[in-house]
Amino acid sequence: MTLIAAKDTPATDTRAPEKAERPQGYWQGVGKRVLRDKATMFCLLVLLLMFLAIVFAPLIAPYDPYVGSMARRLRPVGTPGYLLGTDELGRDMLTRLLYGGRLSWFIGIMPVAIAFVIGSSLGVIAGFAGGWLNMLIMRATDVFYAFPSVLLAVAVSGALGPGIFNAILALTLVFIPPLIRISESTTAGVRALDYVEAARATGASPFTIIRVHVLPNVMGPIFVYATGLISVAMILGAGLSFLGLGTRPPEAEWGLMLNTLRTSLYNKPLLAMLPGICIFVTSICFNMVSDGLRGAMEVKN
Amino acid sequence: MIFYIVRRVLYSIPIALSVGLVCFLLVYISPGDPISAIAPPDAPAEMIAQLRRDYGLDKPLPEQFLIWLGRVVQGDLGHSLATGRSVWGEVSVALQNTVSLAVAACTLAFALGMLLGGLAAAFRDTWVDRLAMTIAVAGVSVPHYWLGMLLVAVFAVTYPLAPSMGAGPGGTFVWDWAHLPFLILPMVTLSAIPLGLVARTVRGTVIEILHQDFITTLRGKGLRSGGILLHVAKNAAPSVLAVMGLQLGYLMGGSILVETVFSWPGTGFLLNSAIFQRDIPLLQGTILVLALLFVALNLVVDLGQALLDPRIKR
Numbered sequence A: 001m002t003l004i005a006a007k008d009t010p011a012t013d014t015r016a017p018e019k020a021e022r023p024q025g026y027w028q029g030v031g032k033r034v035l036r037d038k039a040t041m042f043c044l045l046v047l048l049l050m051f052l053a054i055v056f057a058p059l060i061a062p063y064d065p066y067v068g069s070m071a072r073r074l075r076p077v078g079t080p081g082y083l084l085g086t087d088e089l090g091r092d093m094l095t096r097l098l099y100g101g102r103l104s105w106f107i108g109i110m111p112v113a114i115a116f117v118i119g120s121s122l123g124v125i126a127g128f129a130g131g132w133l134n135m136l137i138m139r140a141t142d143v144f145y146a147f148p149s150v151l152l153a154v155a156v157s158g159a160l161g162p163g164i165f166n167a168i169l170a171l172t173l174v175f176i177p178p179l180i181r182i183s184e185s186t187t188a189g190v191r192a193l194d195y196v197e198a199a200r201a202t203g204a205s206p207f208t209i210i211r212v213h214v215l216p217n218v219m220g221p222i223f224v225y226a227t228g229l230i231s232v233a234m235i236l237g238a239g240l241s242f243l244g245l246g247t248r249p250p251e252a253e254w255g256l257m258l259n260t261l262r263t264s265l266y267n268k269p270l271l272a273m274l275p276g277i278c279i280f281v282t283s284i285c286f287n288m289v290s291d292g293l294r295g296a297m298e299v300k301n
Numbered sequence B: 001m002i003f004y005i006v007r008r009v010l011y012s013i014p015i016a017l018s019v020g021l022v023c024f025l026l027v028y029i030s031p032g033d034p035i036s037a038i039a040p041p042d043a044p045a046e047m048i049a050q051l052r053r054d055y056g057l058d059k060p061l062p063e064q065f066l067i068w069l070g071r072v073v074q075g076d077l078g079h080s081l082a083t084g085r086s087v088w089g090e091v092s093v094a095l096q097n098t099v100s101l102a103v104a105a106c107t108l109a110f111a112l113g114m115l116l117g118g119l120a121a122a123f124r125d126t127w128v129d130r131l132a133m134t135i136a137v138a139g140v141s142v143p144h145y146w147l148g149m150l151l152v153a154v155f156a157v158t159y160p161l162a163p164s165m166g167a168g169p170g171g172t173f174v175w176d177w178a179h180l181p182f183l184i185l186p187m188v189t190l191s192a193i194p195l196g197l198v199a200r201t202v203r204g205t206v207i208e209i210l211h212q213d214f215i216t217t218l219r220g221k222g223l224r225s226g227g228i229l230l231h232v233a234k235n236a237a238p239s240v241l242a243v244m245g246l247q248l249g250y251l252m253g254g255s256i257l258v259e260t261v262f263s264w265p266g267t268g269f270l271l272n273s274a275i276f277q278r279d280i281p282l283l284q285g286t287i288l289v290l291a292l293l294f295v296a297l298n299l300v301v302d303l304g305q306a307l308l309d310p311r312i313k314r
Helices: A002-008 A026-036 A038-055 A093-129 A131-144 A149-158 A164-191 A194-201 A206-242 A254-260 A270-296 B002-029 B034-038 B045-054 B063-071 B087-122 B129-142 B144-158 B180-208 B212-222 B225-254 B256-262 B267-276 B281-309
Strands: none
Touching: A002 A093, A002 B212, A002 B225, A026 A038, A026 A270, A026 B002, A038 A093, A038 A270, A038 B002, A093 A254, A093 A270, A131 A164, A149 A164, A149 A206, A149 B002, A149 B225, A149 B256, A149 B281, A164 A206, A164 B144, A194 A206, A194 B063, A206 A254, A206 A270, A206 B129, A206 B144, A206 B256, A254 A270, A254 B129, A270 B129, A270 B144, B002 B063, B002 B129, B002 B281, B034 B045, B087 B129, B087 B180, B087 B225, B087 B256, B087 B267, B087 B281, B129 B180, B129 B256, B144 B256, B180 B212, B180 B225, B256 B267
């Protein structure tokens, strides 16, 4: 009976009215793919932890990075009170690694950031304008491509002399040409697409076309390429300090620490390796994140 | 084809000139009066005046560049401030050591990179692929000067198997049994980056080729994997060789860090001492020679690639 009665009652739809679902955007898809990628997420997490550790270095670090005592120099890793030992001047290694990260990250990221702004602007202009402007910008880029990157960095910062800002200037100069090239080729690719042609046909100014149609489509790939360069910049920047060109003693910086600890390599190998491990971990994580992002952005596969 | 070759050769002339200009300007971006970069710090006034006239420093910059260029073309790169010897003499000796090291490292990287990349492509998406690509990423991301120190700590200190300083008896590397052990550690260190890059390139290229239609046709014809491998190798060769050629150039120009770690008496070591002693003529000359070598190598790579792959005719 109840069954029949139930049947008789008009069927009411208990489900909520179906929401109009927004089609999944491109960046949403990229984000989802990155979140699913365990290796990339792990590296992002490592980078985030490192970033927090170096930002809050004054709160975490147990000692002063510049004060040491010759009485306790070159203590091995695991010494009570000095978790990672002490360096050749008796300064706490953990403290100096934390503070050192600040300069190393700065030297790694700043040049790429500046080169990103300059390189992508010039590259987009060259790629969009074509003609003589393209010729001018791209041929100038070719000149810098004629130098192996390490050599160019060493040449410029060697001529300018030691110092953080000279090192950053030299590295920026190294990273502008590759960013111009990638921006130019990406922009030239987008410019040839039909919707850009359509926009031009409707009378949009070049400025509007760049802002509305070109930039949103080229910035992603250029940005991902730039994140990959951070890894190189970290190695090169620390390398310049390792050569005595970037930061100067008593500054804490991973490359410089690696240099000053070189003489201790024979009796305290593990201790002397620590700054390099930091550079390696940072660099490999930036590389993996860059690879992961690139993979997530390639929709075709 | 001939047209392409001629055009490519002609194009490297303005590039070489611009490289010269950049090297020339290095003296001017170094802080202070350029004369202080050329003259010894304790030079008497008349010597400075003489040098100023010799180098034409009282003339306008474009004219100075032409004078400098004229000297360079004649093989005169100036004299080292620290030793007083001719820069070209110093560089040419050091260059032999650098080239030996770079060629050895490049060969090792090429062999191992092909192996890793090939295995990764053949066993795509298996643990072999993942392992090979992890090694490749590590190779690309490792601070190679640190890797050098690590190798010294392990193979020269803990297990003394190979020497870690210099290029062997006589201070210059020669290809014989007495010198070979000295090559091992720097060679392995220097090969890390190109090894990773070659492995990645080989993997990418081979996978791309394996997806092409002619491979399917070859399989359909019943060709065994050995025969297919031959076709794949032939098609992958141009891009892999291009990467390799460029890397050889990068190794020659970029071995300064590794040479410093191992006290390898090459151009990098020369640069390092030039930087430490603010020996700008030596710095300038060494960089010029290395950069011109790189330009020449680029030319050879492009021409070689065009010869191997007739599709490149731009």
